[in-house]
């Protein structure tokens with residue numbers, strides 16, 4: 167096989183897995199195709215967190231089978247781990263199924279297909295390989311680095327511990343070496359990845375995430391460090407201290423709370439109460455006053471009453487998140503919550519989601535309005551999606567900023583932008599000169 171095309175669903179972990187897969191395929195001399203219809207091999211890197219994941223993959227396999235030159239299909243990601251050999255039975259075009267714990271063996275799976283075989287590589291080994299030197303990085307400004315794989319929390323609604331396995335931390339030395347390598351290649355921002363990143367423990371030294379973050383923040387030549395996702399249960403005062411003391415650590419923190427009602431948090435098996443969550447936010451804001459918080463929320467969890475939903479809205483009002491990712495509960499195979507009684511009606515979930523988004527958009531708009539007039543350092547990612555004459559980038563707290571091109575800047579630059587307008591999901595501004603003044607028209 168000479169060419170490949172990768173389709174990626176889901177979170178940053180999957181996006182980074184696709185970079186690891188792509189690096190291995192290129193290492194075998196294969197070239198990226200511009201479209202699935204031109205590729206010898208199409209990899210579907212799947213996600214099973216959202217609704218009806220298996221149906222989506224089966225329907226995509228069906229569409230690929232109907233192409234004039236149907237490619238070999240490799241299914242990777244969480245659905246691969248979940249469905250295993252069943253996916254080979256779905257279509258003769260599926261040449262291999264590789265779960266997230268076996269990504270380093272893609273080359274082996276491709277070789278098997280070239281020799282006329284089909285393979286299923288799933289499950290989790292006690293140790294996993296990381297080949298960061300061969301990772302194919304898709305961004306010239308930001309790089310993703312895996313810190314912890316899997317999760318031990320077993321929230322009752324979530325498939326991740328089943329599809330990505332138990333927590334497995336890389337050594338601190340290995341993570342620091344990878345970040346140093348990225349800083350040396352000129353990347354401006356590194357995003358550390360883990361489903362519960364602040365549960366990190368170095369398997370060699372026992373160092374925790376506060377130690378790791380402070381070691382990464384000290385790497386010279388790296389202006390920005392981000393990390394995702396933090397679990398409220400694993401946030402400790404030392405970690406808050408590292409955020410407060412290190413200006414290169416992003417002022418953005420994704421801290422899922424999921425529900426504002428203690429009874430629901432308990433049934434979700436989240437391991438904290440509403441009061442503990444609010445206390446954590448208070449401590450964070452006392453020490454890092456400019457932190458921009460985002461969160462995940464589930465509405466319509468089995469048994470959620472109107473009163474409990476109102477407690478979720480109340481928590482949103484109290485914390486005032488910059489961004490809210492909210493979902494209506496939908497049962498996932500193998501998870502305890504799928505078997506809970508008192509499932510909430512779809513119409514009720516839809517109504518709650520609608521009300522929650524109305525409130526969170528209003529709050530984000532108000533928070534963004536407070537930034538109008540301020541000057542933010544913005545890392546330029548690329549063209550604005552709507553207007554090629556404008557740049558899109560992100561501030562230090564991860565807010566999206568669009569601004570008109572001046573012709574003096576390029577992708578990967580960090581430039582000062584004065585914010586002139588704000589919406590619920592992004593900011594607009596104008597490029598400043600070095601001293602913070604707006605550029606004079608016609609000036610060099």
Ligand code: SF4
Nearest residue numbers: 317319320321324326
């Ligand atoms: S902590 Fe996150 S990844 Fe782990 S089980 Fe809970 S929701 Fe899933």
